[in-house]
Amino acid sequence: xxxxxxxxxxxxxxxxxxxxxxxxxxxxxxxxxxxxxxxxxxxxxxxxxxxxxxxxxxxxxxxxxxxxxxxxxxxxxxxxxxxxxxxxxxxxxxxxxxxxxxxxxxxxxxxxxxxxxxxxxxxxxxxxxxxxxxxxxxxxxxxxxxxxxxxxxxxxxxxxxxxxxxxxxxxxxxxxxxxxxxxxxxxxxxxxxxxxxxxxxxxxxxxxxxxxxxxxxxxxxxxxxxxxxxxxxxxxxxxxxxxxxxxxxxx
Numbered sequence: 293x294x295x296x297x298x299x300x301x302x303x304x305x306x307x308x309x310x311x312x313x314x315x316x317x318x319x320x321x322x323x324x325x326x327x328x329x330x331x332x333x334x335x336x337x338x339x340x341x342x343x344x345x346x347x348x349x350x351x352x353x354x355x356x357x358x359x360x361x362x363x364x365x366x367x368x369x370x371x372x373x374x375x376x377x378x379x380x381x382x383x384x385x386x387x388x389x390x391x392x393x394x395x396x397x398x399x400x401x402x403x404x405x406x407x408x409x410x411x412x413x414x415x416x417x418x419x420x421x422x423x424x425x426x427x428x429x430x431x432x433x434x435x436x437x438x439x440x441x442x443x444x445x446x447x448x449x450x451x452x453x454x455x456x457x458x459x460x461x462x463x464x465x466x467x468x469x470x471x472x473x474x475x476x477x478x479x480x481x482x483x484x485x486x487x488x489x490x491x492x493x494x495x496x497x498x499x500x501x502x503x504x505x506x507x508x509x510x511x512x513x514x515x516x517x518x519x520x521x522x523x524x525x526x527x528x529x530x531x532x533x534x535x536x537x538x539x540x541x542x543x
Contacts, residue, residue, distance in 0.1 A: 293374060296359055297381035297469060303352060305438055308382050310353025311360075312445040314346055315375040316420055319449055321345065325372065329365040338362075356382065373451065380442055380462050384469040387438040393463045393474070393504050395439035399431060400459035401508075403447070413447055413455035423448030442466075467504045475503035478510040478518040491517060498526060 318325045324345055328338055338361055342354070349357070360378050365371040383392060403409045409430075413423050427447045431440045442462055450458035460474075467474045475495050477483075483491065488505060495503045499521055510518070519526040 293377045293381055294469060297378060297384075300356070300359070300382055303356065303382055303386075305383075305386050305441060307350065307352040307356060308379050308386070309441050310350045311356045311375060311379050311382070312441065314349060314353065314357045315372060315379070315445065316424075316449070317346060318375070319372055320420065322368065325368040328361050329368045329371045331364065335362060369451065372449075376446060376451075376462075377465060379445060380465045381469040383438050383442050384466050387436055389466060389470045390504065391436045392439045392442070393466050394506075395431070395435045396443060396459045396463040396466070397506050399427075399435065399439075399443050399447070400456040400463070402430065403459070404454075404456040410454060410456060413450070420448050463504075463506075470504075471502075473499060473501050473503040473521055474506065476506045476508060476520040478508045478513050478520070480511055480513050480515065481509065483507060483517075491519065494526070495519060495521065499524075 318328070324341060327333060327341055333341070339358070342349075342357065342361070346354070346357070356378065357375070360371065360374045363374065365374065403413065409426070412418065412426055415423075424444050427444045428440065431443055435443065443459060446458045446462045447455040453461070464474045473495075475491075477491055488507075491505060492502065495505075503521060
């Protein structure tokens with residue numbers, strides 16, 4: 293998907309929105325989704341199926357959908373994942389990537405902090421449109437248009453994840469398409485420009501790549517910083533160091 297997105301030219305937010313519209317439609321029609329992912333159907337048969345179901349789709353958006361459907365997929369769910377990933381990666385470059393990432397992460401934190409939102413977006417009985425309306429209402433005034441389009445696709449159909457986690461995954465994909473990783477940096481107070489540079493250098497040295505720094509204020513982190521990249525945690529906080537000393541003394 294990364295290479296396909298890098299090669300794609302001339303697409304707009306409207307085209308990506310069309311791709312997401314197609315993804316929502318396919319998610320609501322499992323039999324069509326299964327047929328498109330079936331290796332037994334050739335490209336002509338798949339095109340015929342799409343013509344019948346999504347004939348009104350914009351030509352450029354349809355070309356993006358064809359890019360995804362034309363690949364080999366093991367399961368229907370993988371095709372849906374491919375549409376999501378392709379749309380997110382294509383969104384990078386349509387605006388400021390840092391704004392895209394920061395807005396996705398901020399919405400994720402908002403949903404995580406409100407259990408009723410998490411439940412509403414995870415409710416299998418609720419329609420995708422009703423969930424999308426929730427996301428649109430949450431981000432209408434505060435989110436960039438590109439970020440809102442991505443969020444309005446990802447959060448209402450998180451594919452087995454919590455909506456907040458799906459948004460973090462989307463932010464991580466956007467960073468990857470931009471040639472960076474995503475690092476969550478927990479600190480007690482805001483970092484200065486010099487401190488941000490130090491953290492960036494630490495992350496670059498440890499992981500060999502630049503990262504978008506998602507700075508989270510966590511009063512429980514006493515001094516230093518706790519850096520989380522993927523499954524790896526670099527804990528340089530004073531409280532952790534003190535706890536380690538206590539364990540050594542106790543031993």
